[in-house]
Amino acid sequence: MTGRGRRNDWRRLDEADVRVRPGRGTRPRSKLRPEHADAQAAMVVEVDRGRWTCALDLDPERAVVAMRARELGRTPIVVGDLVDLVGDTSGRPDTLARVVRVADRSSVLRRTADDNDPYERVVVANAERLLIVCSLADPPPRTGFIDRCLVAAYAGGLKPVLCLTKADLASPAVLLAAYADLEVPVLVTRHDEDPVELRNTLAHKVSALVGHSGVGKSTLVNKLVPDAERAIGAVSAVGKGRHTSVTAVALPLPGRGGWVVDTPGIRSFGLAHIQPNDIVDAFPEFMEAAEECPSNCGHRGPPEDPDCMLDVVTADGAASVGRLASLRRLLASRAGLDDYPEG
Known part of the structure; x- marks a missing residue:
């Protein structure tokens, strides 16, 4: 065959005659994922900059820091989530486990920054109760905030409990009358008394606390969990040694078998996500x-x-x-x- 004939030979080729060498990254990815049959169950108790501190088997003494497994992608994980962990679950400093599964949530406390914000933020997962902390004086009660928290609780599947603080400064009668028809349980506390009734109400359950700054929420937490500051420090020390006040943290109730999820003081409680x-x-x-x-x-x-x-x-x-x-x-x-x- 002449040179001219060889040059024109390409005109007789079709798709079957062309072999294309696959480039990097073009191989189909398998849909099979590891079963992780040996994964250990845990509850997320704190979130800090891409790291999740988890309590193995709901035991506060077995804190493990974990990262999100690649196969989970951007799956959101918040305080209260029940997860499965693999890898190094010893809890030793500078070790990391991996979160490979997130269980379906039984309840979700959500809010938006304001009523026009379409982006909803999950504050706590799987809490059974929402303790709405409101002071009777200094600062005065804000019924608008209470109502919005009630809406969020009803929509998210949490049972609301209204906790009125500083009863030594003002009478709770007006607020009790305002919420009587809603049949919401109400607990009244004073700074100079031990909150025995509140402690019994929260026993053996996961409960989230919300409230504005200054209403006495931190005082309640310290009474419910006397070593709350030490517990928070211990949880943070397992990871990066710093607790941020802008995220929720779950604290175990001593001798009660339950958890209190302390949320940061909320400046706004938008309800754009609720119908x-x-x-x-x-x-x-x-x-x-x-x-x-x-x-x-x-x-x-x-x-x-x-x-x-x-x-x-x-x-x-x-x-x-x-x-x-x-x-x-x-x-x-x-x-x-x-x-x-x-x-």
Whole structure:
């Protein structure tokens, strides 16, 4: 064959005649992942700059620092999450385990920075109770904040408990009356008395504490966990030796078998991520009627929602007017129509 013939030979080639050498990184990745049958169960008790401190088998004396396994990608992991660990779980300084699984959450406390922020932040996972700490004086009670915390608790599957502090400075009567129809458990404490009732309420459970700065939340934590500062220091020392006050931390209740999750003082509690039906679901007597409402109903009644069916329930005597008024007050908080944050 002449040179000219060889040069034109490429015109007779098709796809089957071309062999392409695969480049780096083009091999298909296997979908198989390790089963990690030997993984150890733990609960996340602190998060600090990409490291998770975990209590093996819920034992506070067995703290292990872990990193997130590559196969989890950007899976969010927060305080209270139940996880599986592999690798070095000795807890010795400068060692790291790996979080390979995160269990489904039974409850989630979420908030947004404000009511217009679409990005929700998970504060605590798997807490059974939300202790809403509010002072009766110095600073005065802020009902807008209480209502928003109640909304977040109902929507996230937590049982709310209202804790009123500084009863030695003011009477709790007004607040007790304001929340009577919601049937929220209320505990009243004083700085000069041991919170025995509160300690019994939180025993054997995982409970999250929220409250504004100055309401006495830190005082309560120190009474519930007398060595709280030492416990926080010990948890941090397992990792990078520093505790940041901008994240939550879980502390074991001495002799009670439960955990208290101390959250930082919250400046704002946005509810942009919550829908009206999330709140109505916490009021069983109104759930069936809410299904008959128009699809865009906010359940706040006339004039905002003239076709709301919740009023029918009270008209029939199946629910109290006070319960409906309390529900709609929470719905107003969710809609940003409350007096928060000044209230």
